[in-house]
Amino acid sequence: MTVDALPDWRAALPWPAPDAHKHARGRLGVVSGRATQTGAARLAARGGLRIGAGLVRILCPPDAAAVIAPTIEAIMLTPFGSIEALFEAAESLDAVVIGPAAGVNEPTQGNLRVLAETGAVLVVDADGLTAFEHRPAELFELLDRDDVLTPHTGEFERLFPGLLEAGREAAAREAAARAGAVVVLKGPETVIAAPDGRLAVNDNGTPWLATAGTGDVLAGMIGGLAAQRMDSFEAARAAVWMHAEAARAFGPGLIAEDLPGRLPAVLASLYAAHG
Ligand SMILES: NC(=O)C1=CN([C@@H]2O[C@H](COP(=O)(O)OP(=O)(O)OC[C@H]3O[C@@H](n4cnc5c(N)ncnc54)[C@H](O)[C@@H]3O)[C@@H](O)[C@H]2O)[C@@H](O)CC1
Ligand SMILES: Nc1ncnc2c1ncn2[C@@H]1O[C@H](COP(=O)(O)OP(=O)(O)O)[C@@H](O)[C@H]1O
8 A cells, every 4th residue: 555545534534642641532432232232332342442542431231231341351331221321421422333233122212312412423323223214304303413324225225215216426415414414325335425515435345344243343433533533524434444444454254353453554554654
C-alpha cells in the first residue's frame, strides 16, 4: 500500500495525543443480548477496542453477565436490569452499538429509545434495525444526524421496502435522508451515505467477509471511531475500508474472530503514512 493509494478519510483518523488517557480517547458501549446470545456483542466490543476506543464496556441483561465475564479482559462489563440502569450506565459514553444479537423484540426497542436520550452516537445494527421493521418512522425519529445505521441488504429492505429498486447508491442516499442519519448499506461494494448528501462506495471489499459475525465487528469498529469523535460519515468510510483490508490480509479461512487481531497492521500502515 503506497501513500498515494491511501483513501482520503485518512486525514480525519484519530490518533492519541501525547497527553491522552483512556477516557479522552473515547468511551464505547456495546449492548449485549441475553445469556445465549452474547458472542455478537463481544465481537463488536473487540473491534471497537482494537480500533482505538480508550475504554469499551459491554452493557448486558443480568442473566448474561456470568457468561460474558469469564470471556473478557480489557473489555469492561456492566449488567443492567432496567432502562433506568441502562441510561445510567450509558450517559457517560461517547458512542454505543446496539443490535448485534440484541433480540428482535420490545426490550431492544425500549433500550434504543433510552440510549437515544443520552449524548452518545448510536450505531444501530442487526436486531436493532429488524426490531423496527414495521415501524421504521419510530426508529428514525429517535436518531440524530451523527447516528449510524448498518443494514445488510435484507435489513435494508425491512426498513426501506422497495427502495433498492432505485439502485444501491440512490437507495442509500434516500435512506440517509429519510432516516436523518448515516446509512451503511453493506454488501460486496458497501455504500455509505450521509443525510447531508455525502456518498461513498467502498472499493476494497472481499468475499472472505461473507462469514457470520463480520458485520458485528464492523459495527464495533464504526462505534470505536465515532467514540474517538471522528465524523460519523468518515468513521463509517474508514471502518468499512479497514475491515475489508484486515480480511484481505487474512484471506482463506477467515472467521469474524480473526478480524480485530488484524487491525493493528492496518492501523500501523495508516499511522506510518500519517507521519
Ligand atoms: N456470533 C454471534 O452471536 C452472531 C450473531 N448474529 C446474530 O444472529 C441473529 C440472527 O442473524 P441472522 O443472520 O439469522 O439474521 P438476518 O436478519 O441477517 O437473516 C435473516 C434473513 O435475512 C436475509 N438476509 C440475511 N443476510 C442477507 C443479505 N446480506 N442480503 C439479503 N438478505 C439477507 C436472509 O433471508 C436471512 O435468512 C442476529 O441477532 C445477529 O445479530 C449474527 O450477527 C452472526 C454472529
Ligand atoms: N461477497 C462479499 N464481498 C464483500 N464483502 C462482503 C461480502 N459478503 C459480506 N460482506 C461483508 O461482510 C459483512 C457481513 O455483515 P452482516 O451481513 O451484518 O453479517 P453478520 O450479521 O453475520 O455479522 C459486511 O461488512 C459485508 O459488507
